[in-house]
Amino acid sequence: MDPAWIDQLRMDWVKLYDVGQISMFQGKRILFRMDLPWPDNWEAFRTSVRQRTEQLAALGVEAIEVHNEPNLGLEWPHGPNGWEYTQMLRVAYTQIKSVDPNIIVVSGGLAPTITTPDRKAISDIEFAAEMLDNGAAQWFDAFGYHPYGYNAAPETEPSVNTLVFRRVELIRALFEERGIYDKQIWLTEFGWLRDPAEDGVNCSDSDPNFAGFAWLRVSAQTQADYTVRAFDWADRHWPWAGPMFLWNLNWALYPPGINPMCSHMRWFSILRNDGSPLPVYERVAGMPRRYSDYLPSLTIYAHNMTVEVSVECPASVMVGEFEIVNSGYPGSFSARVEPVTPPGGPEVEVFPPTARNGETVQVFADTNGLSPGLHIIYVNAQADIGERTMSEMIQGYIVITDEAGGC
Numbered sequence: 001m002d003p004a005w006i007d008q009l010r011m012d013w014v015k016l017y018d019v020g021q022i023s024m025f026q027g028k029r030i031l032f033r034m035d036l037p038w039p040d041n042w043e044a045f046r047t048s049v050r051q052r053t054e055q056l057a058a059l060g061v062e063a064i065e066v067h068n069e070p071n072l073g074l075e076w077p078h079g080p081n082g083w084e085y086t087q088m089l090r091v092a093y094t095q096i097k098s099v100d101p102n103i104i105v106v107s108g109g110l111a112p113t114i115t116t117p118d119r120k121a122i123s124d125i126e127f128a129a130e131m132l133d134n135g136a137a138q139w140f141d142a143f144g145y146h147p148y149g150y151n152a153a154p155e156t157e158p159s160v161n162t163l164v165f166r167r168v169e170l171i172r173a174l175f176e177e178r179g180i181y182d183k184q185i186w187l188t189e190f191g192w193l194r195d196p197a198e199d200g201v202n203c204s205d206s207d208p209n210f211a212g213f214a215w216l217r218v219s220a221q222t223q224a225d226y227t228v229r230a231f232d233w234a235d236r237h238w239p240w241a242g243p244m245f246l247w248n249l250n251w252a253l254y255p256p257g258i259n260p261m262c263s264h265m266r267w268f269s270i271l272r273n274d275g276s277p278l279p280v281y282e283r284v285a286g287m288p289r290r291y292s293d294y295l296p297s298l299t300i301y302a303h304n305m306t307v308e309v310s311v312e313c314p315a316s317v318m319v320g321e322f323e324i325v326n327s328g329y330p331g332s333f334s335a336r337v338e339p340v341t342p343p344g345g346p347e348v349e350v351f352p353p354t355a356r357n358g359e360t361v362q363v364f365a366d367t368n369g370l371s372p373g374l375h376i377i378y379v380n381a382q383a384d385i386g387e388r389t390m391s392e393m394i395q396g397y398i399v400i401t402d403e404a405g406g407c
Contacts, residue, residue, distance in 0.1 A: 010285065038076070046095050063104035110127055145188070149192050190245070209264065293386060305396035307319045311400050319363045319377065319397075326357040333356070338353070376398075379396065
C-alpha cells in the first residue's frame with residue numbers, strides 16, 4: 001500500500017487491519033479493527049485483548065473497533081446474538097481502558113440487513129436495540145455502523161425494511177428513544193459497488209464470490225456521485241456522526257489468487273485493478289474540507305423544566321433537572337453550572353454546581369413572594385474544552401396559580 005494515495009485524498013483517518021501497516025501512516029489518526037472470536041476461556045481472552053492493546057497503544061493507535069459486523073453469521077459463526085456480543089464488548093472495553101483510558105473504543109460496525117428466516121443475519125435495528133437494552137452504551141465510546149448505500153441514492157428515505165445509506169438515522173432514533181445523546185455513531189465502512197462489467201468482467205449471482213451482490217451494481221460515475229453526496233448529506237444532517245470511512249481504497253489490487261475477480265470486495269474499491277484512480281477517488285479528493293478539532297462538545301438535555309405552585313403554598317421547589325451531555329467527539333469535560341437570576345425573579349439554586357458530562361443537574365427555586373403568573377428562570381452551563389470555552393443556556397418555568405390547594 002502506498003500511503004501517498006491516502007495523502008492525496010486528504011483524509012484525517014485510516015482504518016487498518018494489519019499491525020504491520022500502522023507505521024506507514026505517520027500523522028494519520030488510526031482506527032484499528034480488532035477481530036475477536038467468542039471466547040472459550042475468558043481469562044485467556046482478557047490477556048489477549050490486553051496484550052494486543054498494549055501493542056496498539058505503543059504504535060499510537062487512537063481508536064479500536066471491537067470486532068466486525070457481529071449481526072452476521074459470517075462474523076459470528078454460532079449465530080448472531082446481541083446479548084452475547086455485548087458481554088464480549090464489555091470485557092474487551094474494560095481491558096482496553098485498563099491499558100490506555102484515552103483509546104476510543106468503537107463497537108463493531110453493524111451490517112445493514114434484515115433478519116433472515118434462519119437468523120444467520122439479524123437486522124441491524126433489532127441487534128442494536130438488543131445491545132442497548134443490555135447496557136452496551138456504557139461499554140463503547142462510539143457506536144460502529146456500516147451505512148452501505150446498496151443501489152440507492154444516498155438521500156433515499158430510510159425505513160425498517162429498506163437498505164439505504166440513511167438507515168443509520170433509524171439507529172440514531174434507537175439511541176434517542178432510550179435517552180442516549182452522548183454517543184457518536186462512527187460510520188466505519190460505507191460505499192457503493194461498481195459494476196464489474198465496466199472492466200469486462202462478467203460477475204453474477206451464480207458466482208459464489210458475488211452471490212447476493214449483483215443487485216448492488218452501479219456505474220463508476222454513479223459510485224462517484226453517490227459517495228460525494230453521502231459525505232455532503234452526513235455533513236449537513238448528522239451532527240451526531242463521527243468519522244466516516246470509505247470502503248475500500250485498494251482491494252482491487254490484490255491478485256485473483258487472494259481476492260477473486262468476482263469478489264464483491266474488489267468492486268467496492270476506489271482504485272481500478274491496474275491501480276489507476278476511479279472517478280470516485282478524484283471526486284472525493286476534490287471535496288471541500290472543513291477543519292475538525294476532534295474535541296467534545298457541550299450540550300444540555302432537559303427533563304421537564306416546569307413546575308406549578310399555588311400562591312398559597314410558597315416554598316423551595318424543584319423545577320426540574322437536565323443532563324450535561326457530550327454531543328461531540330468522545331472525551332470528558334467538567335462544566336460549571338450557574339443560575340442567572342433576573343431582577344425581581346426567584347432565587348435559584350443548582351446541584352451540583354459542577355458536573356461532568358453524563359451527570360444530571362437538579363434545579364431548585366424559592367417561590368416565596370412570587371405573584372400569580374409565569375416566571376422564567378435561566379441556568380448557564382460553561383466548560384473549557386481545548387482552547388475554547390463553550391456555554392449553553394437553559395430555561396425553566398414556574399407557574400404560580402391563584403387556585404387554592406393543599407400545601
